[in-house]
Amino acid sequence: MMDQGVIYFPSKPAIIGSGVVAGPVEKNSVFAQDFDRLYDNERADEDSNEKGHQTMVEEACQIALKKANIKQNDVDFLMSGDLVNQMTPSNFAAATLQVPYIGLFSACATAVSSVIIASLLTELGGSRYALAGAGSQHNSVERQFRYPVEYGGQKPGTAQWTVTAAGYVLIAKGQMNSPAxxxxxxxxxxxxxxxxxxxxxxxxxxxxxxxxxxxxxxxxxxxxxxxxxxxxxxxxxxxxxxxxxxxxxxxxxxxxxxxxxxxxxxxxxxxxxxxxxxxxxxxxxxxxxxxxxxxxxxxxxxxxxxxxxxxxxxxxxxxxxxxxxxxxxxxxxxx
Amino acid sequence: MFVSIVIAFIVGGLICVIGQLLMDVGKLTPAHTLSILVVTGAILDGFNLYEPLIDFAGAGATIPITSFGNSLTHGAIAEAEKHGWIGVLTGMFEVTSSGISAAILFGMIGALIFRSKGQQP
Amino acid sequence: MDPKQYDNLQQSISPKPSILKNCLKAFLVGGIFCTVGQLITYIYISYFNFTEKTAGNPTVATMIFIAMLLTGFGLYKKIGQFAGAGSAVPVTGFGNAVISAAIEHKTEGFVLGVGGNIFKLAGSVIVFGVVSAFVVALVKLILVTMGVANW
Structure with missing residues (x-):
């Protein structure tokens, strides 16, 4: 091994598909043209913010599968996380997707920690296809970490705006012409x-x-x-x-x-x-x-x-x- | 009337500036800031200082949250004057029930007819 | 790097809030809220048989009604971002704290969601208002009883 915490993947697990969905505010993002789907409604037309969040996670995973032309049943693992208490949007999405799943929490760093675990599983030969990624939804995060969405508190210039989006990748064994x-x-x-x-x-x-x-x-x-x-x-x-x-x-x-x-x-x-x-x-x-x-x-x-x-x-x-x-x-x- | 509106504007604005200073310089959360202002209003009334401010500034003194502390104390003191120490307990909401009851009522109505719009910053 | 060194580095790069600008904005918006309150008071005195003393309560209720509309249509948070204490300190800010919590927790039902969370933010104001009023009135009662002070 090399330095503390550094992992090398000799088999170079490949990212063969990806799906990114985002909310209405994100239409103004400079990256918006690269997203796969933009919702007109931040709740994805569901009746609660958390359900909308879940729908976005599911949709992003489905898009990643579709792009790679892989069936849900062939996916061995789902590594996912979000910022809501107990990661319920990910948990519910996993229930819908019916893919073996571990919920991960590294706050906003879950976007990458999930891919690290999925790559490790692939490297070990334990996974043919693994979905990995993370998401967040503005309203559900704001109300949990800060104030109700409509509360008129003043945020300083150093404050940041929680994105409504989900991004997932499909990881497979190393292959040519895919990012590794x-x-x-x-x-x-x-x-x-x-x-x-x-x-x-x-x-x-x-x-x-x-x-x-x-x-x-x-x-x-x-x-x-x-x-x-x-x-x-x-x-x-x-x-x-x-x-x-x-x-x-x-x-x-x-x-x-x-x-x-x-x-x-x-x-x-x-x-x-x-x-x-x-x-x-x-x-x-x-x-x-x-x-x-x-x-x-x-x-x-x-x-x-x-x-x-x-x-x-x-x-x-x-x-x-x-x-x-x-x-x-x-x-x-x-x- | 014009003069009293100008006075209300200036006095009310200045009380808000005190709040802003507590938040920016004192690094307090809005909840801490408002709590301090309410306590300040209550203490000022103990010295009979808030009522003169209301006579002078009108809504400039009744609209800021300091006035809530003042009314609570005012009710308590008025009842204490009549009924002794039991009045301290019972008189508190004598003067100022409308703020809380209106907030509860309109909060309920608001919850019935509105949904949060996180769409824009 | 130790925390103190890092804090210095961080602060040398982070933008400082412009306190003067924030205070001016708070003054302006807070002043406007109070002006509106003054106008409403006049309306109650002129048209509804209230006196200078009794017009306060209906004025406060009307201001909170305005806060409900501004909150519901998503405007109060914008005013709040601009004005800071200017919209938090007037009683409309109290209304906004109550109403925003009520709207937010609607999905958890009206009893546990709205009922249980409605004072989540504004509760501390009521608690400290009541406790301080009690202490002030009690101290005053004792001082008057002792003959040190007058009502």
């Missing part, structure tokens, strides 16, 4: 005593920094070896903090400047979204549409996708505890 999961790094939980729940970027940046550094060291790579390094939802404030941290560690400034963040770019320059997008759906929808498309079109060859997650609950915040964070990374390549 070559390596991964599992995040440590990093807690630098940040306490502001309206400033997740600052809480999560150190976790992203640690994971990126460990991955590069473990793989014997430099930032320049990648065509694209993208973090999940650090936002417009968190991203510059990460860049500053990496620069301070002695990484080449021109390479650090090229790091992109899905959350920071998600809604473009619209100031109503404050510091940008966040949520498991943010990283999942961008990684598994935009990035895979770029790889499939061979515009880029090697990507490091780092999903960041803040592992807090409303309870820990009210009990004055800090915000522990993590970041999981996958290295995807296209040959």
């Amino acid at each position: 999961v070559e390596a991964a790094t599992i995040g440590k939980v990093i807690d630098l005593q940040q306490t502001d729940p309206f400033h997740m970027g600052a809480a999560m940046a150190p976790a992203a920094c640690d994971t990126i550094t460990r991955h590069l060291k473990g793989r014997g790579q430099k930032l320049a070896d990648y065509d694209l390094v993208m973090t999940g939802d650090l936002g417009k404030v968190g991203l510059p903090i990460l860049k500053e941290m990496l620069t301070k560690q002695g990484m080449a400034k021109q390479d650090v400047q090229k790091i992109r963040d899905a959350g920071a770019e998600y809604y473009g320059d619209d100031e109503a979204f404050l510091a940008g997008a966040s949520g498991a759906g943010c990283s999942a929808s961008v990684f598994y549409s935009y990035i895979l498309k770029q790889l499939n079109e061979k515009k880029i060859e090697r990507v490091l996708a780092v999903a960041t997650g803040a592992l807090l609950s409303p309870l820990t915040v009210q009990q004055n505890e800090s915000i522990p964070c993590t970041a999981h990374a996958i290295e995807i390549s296209m040959k």
Whole structure:
């Protein structure tokens, strides 16, 4: 083995299909043209936010299966998670899909942790096809972590907007002409005593920094070896903090400047979204549409996708505890 | 009438500025800020200071949440004056029932006819 | 990197809230809410036989009705993002806290959802209002009984 938490997949599990669905607000996203389906209704016409969330998870999985032309019965595993208490949207979606399932929680980093587990299962030969991904739904997350949706509280400029979206991939044994999961790094939980729940970027940046550094060291790579390094939802404030941290560690400034963040770019320059997008759906929808498309079109060859997650609950915040964070990374390549 | 509207505007606005400072400088949540303002209103009435402010500023003093604390204390003190310490307990909602009853009633009606719209920021 | 060092780094990059601008916005919007309240008071005095003293209660109820409409149509959260305390401190903010919680928890049913959560946000205001009023009135009663103060 190499460094702590770094995994190498010699069989190069392939991403043979992907499905990304998103809500109505996400129509304005700069990534929207790469999404497979956009709903006109944030509840997907269901009667509760959580049911709408579940429908989006199911739909994203079905789209991924359809694209790869694989039947539901041939899928051996579903690795999924979301931000609602006890991951009920994922649980209910798994009940509908009838695929063996483990619910995972790494907050917004579940978008990548699920793919790591699915790749491991495939690498071990235990899985022919595995679905993996994550989602989030704005209303259900807001009401759980913050206030009722219609409450008129003022958010500071560092706050982020939870995305309504779900992104899922279908992972199969390594094959030509599909993006391959070559390596991964599992995040440590990093807690630098940040306490502001309206400033997740600052809480999560150190976790992203640690994971990126460990991955590069473990793989014997430099930032320049990648065509694209993208973090999940650090936002417009968190991203510059990460860049500053990496620069301070002695990484080449021109390479650090090229790091992109899905959350920071998600809604473009619209100031109503404050510091940008966040949520498991943010990283999942961008990684598994935009990035895979770029790889499939061979515009880029090697990507490091780092999903960041803040592992807090409303309870820990009210009990004055800090915000522990993590970041999981996958290295995807296209040959 | 025009003068009293201007006074209401200025006094009400200033009370809100105090709230904003508690939130921005004191780093308090809205719930903490409003609780502090209510307690402040209650204490001010203990010194007979809030009623003069209402006479001066009208809605500028009755609309901010400080007025809720004031009315609670006012009711309690008025009853205490008449009935002693039992009045402290029983008089509290004597003056100010409308805020809470209206909020409950319109909350229920709101829940009946509206759904949350998270669609736009 | 230790937490303190990191906090300095983080704060050197994070944007600061513009307190002056926030206060101006709070002043403006809070002032407007109170002006509306003053106009409603006049209406009750002029047309409905209320006096300066008794017009307060119907005014508050009317303001909360306005808050219900603004909340239901999704406008109060926009005003709140702009105005901060300017829309939180007036009684409409109390109404918004109650009504938004009621609307939010409708899916859990009217008894446990709406009934159980309606004061989720605004409850603390009532609790601290009542407790502080009790303490203030009691202290005053004791002081008056002792002859130190007057009603």
